[in-house]
Amino acid sequence: KQEVTQIPAALSVPEGENLVLNCSFTDSAIYNLQWFRQDPGKGLTSLLLIQSSQREQTSGRLNASLDKSSGRSTLYIAASQPGDSATYLCAADSGGGADGLTFGKGTHLIIQP
Amino acid sequence: NAGVMQNPRHLVRRRGQEARLRCSPMKGHSHVYWYRQLPEEGLKFMVYLQKENIIDESGMPKERFSAEFPKEGPSILRIQQVVRGDSAAYFCASAGASDTDTQYFGPGTRLTVL
Numbered sequence: 001k002q003e004v005t006q007i008p009a010a011l012s013v014p015e016g017e018n019l020v021l022n023c024s025f026t027d028s029a030i031y032n033l034q035w036f037r038q039d040p041g042k043g044l045t046s047l048l049l050i051q052s053s054q055r056e057q058t059s060g061r062l063n064a065s066l067d068k069s070s071g072r073s074t075l076y077i078a079a080s081q082p083g084d085s086a087t088y089l090c091a092a093d094s095g096g097g098a099d100g101l102t103f104g105k106g107t108h109l110i111i112q113p
Numbered sequence: 114n115a116g117v118m119q120n121p122r123h124l125v126r127r128r129g130q131e132a133r134l135r136c137s138p139m140k141g142h143s144h145v146y147w148y149r150q151l152p153e154e155g156l157k158f159m160v161y162l163q164k165e166n167i168i169d170e171s172g173m174p175k176e177r178f179s180a181e182f183p184k185e186g187p188s189i190l191r192i193q194q195v196v197r198g199d200s201a202a203y204f205c206a207s208a209g210a211s212d213t214d215t216q217y218f219g220p221g222t223r224l225t226v227l
Contacts, residue, residue, distance in 0.1 A: 043220035100146045100158030101216060
């Protein structure tokens with residue numbers, strides 16, 4: 001059974017810093033890994049999806065990497081802004097649809113102005 | 114192109130009542146997933162449906178919970194005789210023709226049981 005862990009659970013940094021959020025998964029047989037953003041009381045916004053054959057994906061100031069062999073993914077946020085404050089969720093698709101996505105509990109990020 | 118729609122956005126029920134949550138997938142999507150997010154916990158998969166079929170309900174509680182995705186109309190997650198522990202955010206996601214397609218999430222329904 002797939003398990004996803006995110007470290008740290010919470011992070012507070014000053015504006016402008018570069019930061020890394022970590023995600024680990026126990027079963028390396030994944031179809032893809034996805035990073036989401038969730039604002040308080042809101043739904044999920046997909047940030048980046050990395051297919052199992054890919055090593056990384058980039059979108060603006062965000063870069064996500066995937067190392068299947070070690071069961072790890074990282075989300076790198078460059079030049080952080082207060083608007084980046086949110087909970088970031090990592091999710092592994094290991095069932096190709098069946099079983100749905102397996103989510104970590106998230107990293108609650110606060111960017112101090 | 115409207116995204117995944119869920120209604121109601123907020124639902125308040127008293128213990129013992131029924132809750133019906135609706136999800137309209139993105140246009141052209143035939144796969145629907147329901148997830149539950151309990152307070153201070155991550156999202157947990159509940160059920161995966163295609164039109165008129167339940168494909169995987171391994172995450173669904175055995176009693177009081179049911180889901181359907183009829184040929185016409187939205188997918189429905191139904192919770193009978195709600196209890197306080199059912200209070201959570203319920204998210205629906207839809208995907209296209211393949212079950213390995215990206216899942217797009219709706220805004221969620223926040224259920225509060227008094």
